[in-house]
Amino acid sequence: MFFIISKVAGFFLAPSNALVILTIFGVVVQMLWSFRVGAVVAAAGLVGILACGLGPVANWLILPLENRFEQPASDNAAPDGIIVLGGALSDRVSGERDAGLELTEAGDRILALLRLARTYPQARIVFTGGSSALTGGGRKTEGELVGEAIERFGLSPERVTIESNSRNTAExxxxxxxxxxxxxxxxxxxxxxAFHMPRAVGVFRAAGFPVTAYPVDFRAAPDDWMRPFATVSDGLRRTDVAFREWVGLLAYYWTGRIDTLFPGP
Structure with missing residues (x-):
């Protein structure tokens, strides 16, 4: 039930969707009830779209998340094991196209898997990722697709354990x-x-599995606090990603899936 509620709520809570709905609602109010009230509501929606789409709002939301953890120093002791979370490829496109792994914006997770596997040949590796789609998922889960590609990556299948049933970070x-x-x-x-690391670390700790953070897939540079976006779509996309993560932290904290609201080192 938590999985279904999170997916449905996520649609309406995404700032891009919410602001478009607000703007349309304002136009409807203009036509059916009060032009003045409707104009104010529609203007609020449009201002929000422009602020989140072109302004630095998205960076204000994502940088605290991405700056929370740093990668282990190069002189740290080698890890005994490495957990790589899914979300790095489109299971639907990859499965339907049969053209290899089609990476998403988070594809750096796969690159990190390959890089760390070669750097630490003795470390055990677990890739965990099922399908996070409520409907319209692919024929194969992300874990299954990665498992099939392990040998093409130049890694021995015995080195990487695949978990392909999980649907969210808690699982x-x-x-x-x-x-x-x-x-x-x-x-x-x-x-x-990196933006997902605080919630992920908190969930693993709450599950009794202490881990060391190795964040990848940074979306913003450290000095991007006031940097605007070139297109509205870019800003809205990053706003959605960051806002969803903050909502995820709140939801996981309220439901006892993490022990602190904003897990840190």
Whole structure:
């Protein structure tokens, strides 16, 4: 039920959708009830679209998330294991096209898997990712697609354990723990997008699986606080991503899936 509610609520809470709905509602109010009230509502929606689409609002939202964790220093001890979260490819397009793995904006998670696997040849690797689609998912889950591509990556299938049933971050953590069975003396690195790292680390900690953050897929440069966007679509896309993550933190905290509202190092 949590999965379904989160997907439905996510549609209406996405700023791009909410602002368009608000603008359309204002136009309808203009035509059917009060021109003045409707004009104010529609103007508010348009101002919001422009502020989030062209202004730096998206960066204000995403930079606190991305700056929360740093990658381990190069002189850190080698990890015993590496967890890589899914969300890096389109399972529907990849499965339907049969043309290899079609990466999303978060494709750096796959690149990190390959890079770290070669840098730390003794580390165990777990890739965790099922299908996060409520409807219209692909024929194969993300985990299944990555599992089929492991040998093409030049890695031995025995090195990488695939978990392909999880649908969200909470399930990533619980299913990965079952697979990895981490010991108290082991060090495990967690690879996911930088904006998603606070919630991911919090979920793994709450599941009793302590991990070291290895953030990748940074969307903003450290000094982008006041940087505008060249197109409305770019700004709205980043606003949606960051806002969704803040809502996810609140939802996970309220439902007991993380122990603190904004997990940190």
């Amino acid at each position: 990533n953590a619980s299913f990965s723990k079952e697979i990895a069975k981490p010991r108290a003396d082991e060090t495990w690195w967690l690879v996911t997008s």
